[in-house]
Amino acid sequence: MMFHLAVALDGYGWNPQAWRVTRAPSPFSGRYWTELAVTAERGLLDFLTIDDSLMPQPGRRERIDPKRLAGRGDAVLVAARIAPATRHIGLVPVATVTHTEPFHISKSIATLDHVSRGRAGWQPRVSVTTHEAVLFGRRTVDAADLFPEARDFVEVVRRLWDSWEDDEVRPDVAGHHVDTDKLHHIDFTGKYFSVKGPSITPRPPQGQPVVAALAHAGPAYQFAVATADVVFITPMDAAGLRAILDEVHGLKVFADVVVSFGGDADFRSDCLVISTSAPDLVDMLLDWQRLGIDGARLRPAVNATDLPVIVDEVVPLLQKAGRFRTGYRDGETLRERLRLPVAPNRYAAVPR
Numbered sequence: 001m002m003f004h005l006a007v008a009l010d011g012y013g014w015n016p017q018a019w020r021v022t023r024a025p026s027p028f029s030g031r032y033w034t035e036l037a038v039t040a041e042r043g044l045l046d047f048l049t050i051d052d053s054l055m056p057q058p059g060r061r062e063r064i065d066p067k068r069l070a071g072r073g074d075a076v077l078v079a080a081r082i083a084p085a086t087r088h089i090g091l092v093p094v095a096t097v098t099h100t101e102p103f104h105i106s107k108s109i110a111t112l113d114h115v116s117r118g119r120a121g122w123q124p125r126v127s128v129t130t131h132e133a134v135l136f137g138r139r140t141v142d143a144a145d146l147f148p149e150a151r152d153f154v155e156v157v158r159r160l161w162d163s164w165e166d167d168e169v170r171p172d173v174a175g176h177h178v179d180t181d182k183l184h185h186i187d188f189t190g191k192y193f194s195v196k197g198p199s200i201t202p203r204p205p206q207g208q209p210v211v212a213a214l215a216h217a218g219p220a221y222q223f224a225v226a227t228a229d230v231v232f233i234t235p236m237d238a239a240g241l242r243a244i245l246d247e248v249h250g251l252k253v254f255a256d257v258v259v260s261f262g263g264d265a266d267f268r269s270d271c272l273v274i275s276t277s278a279p280d281l282v283d284m285l286l287d288w289q290r291l292g293i294d295g296a297r298l299r300p301a302v303n304a305t306d307l308p309v310i311v312d313e314v315v316p317l318l319q320k321a322g323r324f325r326t327g328y329r330d331g332e333t334l335r336e337r338l339r340l341p342v343a344p345n346r347y348a349a350v351p352r
Contacts, residue, residue: 004295010051043311047090090334092121113204118333121210163198208343260301278313
């Protein structure tokens with residue numbers, strides 16, 4: 001069985017002190033992100049994720065820590081910037097659902113899927129702090145409403161992706177550019193959103209771009225099962241991992257791990273942090289695969305040093321074990337690469 005491999009990119013890396021040991025270009029430059037994406041694609045990785053939040057620094061701090069990298073760009077715009085520089089790797093930006101509107105996110109991810117020719121995904125993020133709401137004057141969401149609201153948000157986005165049928169844009173000899181019978185109102189009315197539709201962007205090439213969810217606890221597992229195609233989890237011991245797999249049955253499951261190859265791992269993250277070697281990491285990944293994991297999303301502690309090890313050492317070892325591809329398939333969408341089913345349009349008439 002082949003193993004899926006992705007990387008998660010954030011700033012100079014997931015170690016809060018990565019900026020101290022990096023001589024890379026500014027993380028606000030297109031060159032910086034393009035170089036990372038090209039390196040990841042050289043390693044034949046399934047996809048990369050680009051982290052984002054509504055706070056200037058990772059974590060839940062209200063005040064900025066002057067000893068940590070501060071500031072971030074927009075992950076969806078970064079993904080659009082690097083799309084023309086790559087041909088195969090999937091692009092999965094994080095976009096926050098709390099305090100934002102599903103219509104806008106739907107349009108952004110659909111556009112990314114068009115410009116990347118079917119390589120887009122989306123990782124919805126739930127904002128759990130009051131600090132983010134205060135930053136731009138939005139209302140505070142009751143904790144009990146966070147995941148129900150996020151669930152409705154993703155449902156609206158998915159319906160908007162289906163609001164245009166696949167062959168809706170087809171100029172004809174009569175001078176019609178669109179077939180209005182194939183544009184659909186979604187008419188979603190719920191506790192948190194009321195959206196009529198249709199979208200202003202034609203249906204994405206994948207139909208439904210890949211939705212990935214980060215899940216480390218019960219409510220997040222339930223959210224992932226209700227909304228996502230892929231879930232990122234933190235592996236525990238064998239018994240704990242099996243329990244998580246039972247919770248997220250039916251999804252593509254990726255272990256989510258911060259990796260440092262011979263560097264500092266003395267810092268905290270929201271997932272497992274390990275200092276390891278490429279051979280030891282591969283042994284761990286294959287052990288997890290035997291327990292039912294489909295793949296891994298590796299978070300480089302320092303992008304400049306740890307991403308090349310993933311590409312030049314981890315990938316060849318997986319290939320040697322017969323568990324990883326030796327090339328991309330031209331024209332393959334991200335859904336196809338992850339062996340996800342074709343996404344039917346819920347509004348299209350069923351052929352008789």
